[in-house]
Amino acid sequence: MENTAIVDGKKFKEIFELANSTKNGVCPVRDIIARISDKWTLLSIYALGGYGTLRFNELKNKIGDVSQRMLTVTLRNLEADGIVKRTIYPEVPPRVEYELTDLGRSLAFQLTLLTDWVTVNGEVIIKHRTLSLNKN
Amino acid sequence: MENTAIVDGKKFKEIFELANSTKNGVCPVRDIIARISDKWTLLSIYALGGYGTLRFNELKNKIGDVSQRMLTVTLRNLEADGIVKRTIYPEVPPRVEYELTDLGRSLAFQLTLLTDWVTVNGEVIIKHRTLSLNKN
DNA sequence: CGGGATCCCAGATGATACTG
DNA sequence: CAGTATCATCTGGGATCCCG
Numbered sequence: 381m382e383n384t385a386i387v388d389g390k391k392f393k394e395i396f397e398l399a400n401s402t403k404n405g406v407c408p409v410r411d412i413i414a415r416i417s418d419k420w421t422l423l424s425i426y427a428l429g430g431y432g433t434l435r436f437n438e439l440k441n442k443i444g445d446v447s448q449r450m451l452t453v454t455l456r457n458l459e460a461d462g463i464v465k466r467t468i469y470p471e472v473p474p475r476v477e478y479e480l481t482d483l484g485r486s487l488a489f490q491l492t493l494l495t496d497w498v499t500v501n502g503e504v505i506i507k508h509r510t511l512s513l514n515k516n
Numbered sequence: 517m518e519n520t521a522i523v524d525g526k527k528f529k530e531i532f533e534l535a536n537s538t539k540n541g542v543c544p545v546r547d548i549i550a551r552i553s554d555k556w557t558l559l560s561i562y563a564l565g566g567y568g569t570l571r572f573n574e575l576k577n578k579i580g581d582v583s584q585r586m587l588t589v590t591l592r593n594l595e596a597d598g599i600v601k602r603t604i605y606p607e608v609p610p611r612v613e614y615e616l617t618d619l620g621r622s623l624a625f626q627l628t629l630l631t632d633w634v635t636v637n638g639e640v641i642i643k644h645r646t647l648s649l650n651k652n
Numbered sequence: 653c654g655g656g657a658t659c660c661c662a663g664a665t666g667a668t669a670c671t672g
Numbered sequence: 673c674a675g676t677a678t679c680a681t682c683t684g685g686g687a688t689c690c691c692g
Contacts, residue, residue: 417553
């Protein structure tokens with residue numbers, strides 16, 4: 381049944397048109413997918429999905445090799461999109477906690493589906509890629 | 517049940533660890549997601565999913581504003597990953613046709629799920645983003 | 653027709669230093 | 673602690689020209 385939906389191609393044409401058009405200069409589909417599939421964005425969402433609530437440096441230490449600047453930028457974007465909630469506690473030293481919103485959790489769930497696909501098919505792809513390289 | 521899988525966070529921790537680690541210098545999860553969520557890759561997959569088989573310039577014209585170079589690069593990558601099949605007909609002038617492989621169709625289906633999510637939640641995100649901008 | 657090769661720029665990203 | 677600001681760098685991607 382999975383293939384049925386694909387073979388007829390109707391849905392794909394609709395999606396293609398949707399992804400290939402812009403409203404007010406932006407294409408929601410492309411724009412949003414591009415943003416969420418960013419390296420640090422993906423890791424941030426997964427980390428917050430797995431650990432619930434994290435402080436800035438906790439998140440930074442978990443991801444490991446992200447620069448402070450990029451984590452800040454990433455989290456600001458996610459906050460602006462309503463995917464992450466940022467809570468500032470007026471203490472000294474300051475404490476800032478991040479967590480996924482309901483929208484964020486919903487997105488996170490969708491991303492697990494994609495990740496599952498990659499888990500199943502990733503090795504085949506990497507292998508294919510490697511073989512392809514050796515031909516040249 | 518969707519939330520159950522997320523609230524406990526177990527699966528997310530696993531996925532996070534998976535996406536945050538590398539084997540032989542590459543992380544399949546991040547690497548593959550980054551590649552497929554590229555603007556032109558996404559549009560190419562959708563177009564081939566919807567129209568089946570397309571010649572180079574047919575595909576180029578459908579997408580519209582893609583440069584020749586980028587479409588070539590995109591298709592070469594997809595071919596190397598085993599997602600797109602490239603067939604050259606030894607004619608003059610040359611004819612080259614592109615189509616999704618079984619792996620490609622499987623991936624395309626997964627991407628429709630993500631696109632569906634964006635279709636449902638995209639406007640909310642864009643609106644949230646716009647409101648967020650106006651605060652500054 | 654379907655590319656390959658080259659040049660080049662804007663924007664993304666990292667490193668570093670400073671601060672409320 | 674959790675950033676901001678600035679500078680340096682590096683890369684994606686477009687423009688252009690050429691070719692089998």
